[in-house]
Amino acid sequence: MSILYAAEADEAAQWTDSLRALEPTLDIRFWPDWGDPAAVDFVIVGGRSPGDLSIFPKLRAIQSTWAGVNHLLRSAGLPHGVPIARMVDRGLTGSMTEFVVYQVLDEWRRGPELRAAQREARWLETMPRRAEDCHVGLLGLGTLGTDIAVKLAGLGFSMRGWSRSPKEAGMGVASFAGAESLPAFLKDLDILICLLPLTAETENILDAKLFAHLRDGTVLINVGRGAQLNDADLLAALSSGRLRRAVLDVFREEPLPEAHPFWNHPQITLTPHVAAITRAGTGADDILENYRRAMTGRPLLNQVDVRKGY
Template identity: 85%
Template sequence: MAILYAAEAEEAAQWTDSLRALDQSLDIRFWPDWGDPATVDFVIVGGRSPGDLSIFPKLKAIQSTWAGVNHLLRSAGLPAGVPIARMVDRGLTGSMTEFVVYQVLDDWRRGPELRAAQKEARWLETLPRRAQDCRVGILGLGTLGIDIAIKLSALGFAVRGWSRSPKEAGSAITSFAGASALPDFLKDLDILVCLLPLTPETENILDARRFAHLPQGAVLVNVGRGAQLNEPDLIAALDSGRIRRAILDVFREEPLPESHPFWRHPHVTLTPHVAAITRAGTGADDILENYRRAMSGQPLLNQVDVTKGY
């Protein structure tokens, strides 16, 4: 029984070191030196589409080290019927919550304005805005979204959440579900945070039609997927003032090309897909558990519903 790591060597090293620290008996191989394809039972993939996985006739499971698996589901050579698990890492959840809570607090406490005033040696006295006066909407109430909603609510923010199907995130968080509820969810938001998985239904969900439901001067934080954002519509919304500021961590093309207008737009803050990165030290436990489950025919942790895309 062998595990094949089908990703870049640098990324593979940190994961395999963590896995071997948990179980030194593991037979771990690397793409493309897998030996006999019939001896590979379990494949680990990273953030890029792997090669043809259908060549492994006895493959029992595929484990992604990323929370999103849209790149994997769209790749050629994905064997039918082989269960896929995505990464829901404790470290990743904490990192994403820290990033989003920081961005919300920084904007609401006028961080960009204060930093700009400092550059101009201008003493800018502002009255701090209260958290309870800020309406934050979380688009996507999965594991990450619920944790962020709870943390922001604990700080006093007025939090609401939207998901495809009804979710319970606590009595302090107003929940919306289904496409018909999106306009009411977006209405009056000060800050919109997108955490959705990428599916055919969520591609381009952040577009002019949805922006029109937001109040003038709303802030967008996108930490979901780059393809969920209609980029020309966002630039138009920023230029018109419909969106006051956009904080973007994910993009359709990564790395973002130097010529892209987001780099130079005065109302865009961008980070290079670093809001939350799965850490081998905390994620290896779940990979090893899924390997053992796959070998014994049990359902995987965080198994993907391929009909939903997550």
């Protein structure tokens, strides 16, 4: 029995060291030097599709080190019927919550305006705004979204969350569900956060049609997936004033091409897909548990519903 690490080589050491610290006897192999394909029982993948996984005839499970698995589900050679698990670890959740809460607080306490004033040597006295006067909407109420919604509600922000099916995020968070409720969810928001998984239904969801339901001056924070945003529609919404500012951590093409208009746009803040990165030290426990579950035929932790795409 062996584990094949089929993700990026520069990540291999941290993951394999963490796994072997928990279980020194593990037989871990590396793509493309896997030896006998029939000896591979469990494959670990990262943010890119590794190749044809159907060549492993006894594969029992596939584990992603990323929270999103859309790239894997769309790849050629994905073996039919082999369970897939995505990564939902405490380090990832904490990092994402820190990033989004920071961006919301920075916006509401006028951080961009104050930094611009400093660059101009201009003394700008601003009146702090109350958190309860800020209406924040969060698209996506999974593990990450729920933690963010609860934390922001705890700081006093007026929170609402939207998901495809009904979910309860917790005290202080109004819940919306289904396509028919989307306009009501979007109405009168100050800040819109996208943390949806990428599926056929959510691709290009951040477009002119959605922006039309927002009031002028809304701020967009996208930490979901780059393909959920229509780039041209975002630029048009910023130009018209429908959106006042956008914070983007994910993009259709990564790294973002040097000639892309987002780089130098005065109303866009970019970060290079660093809002939340899985840490081997906190994710290795779940991977080892899933390996053990796969070997005994039990359901995986955070197992993907292939029909839904997450």
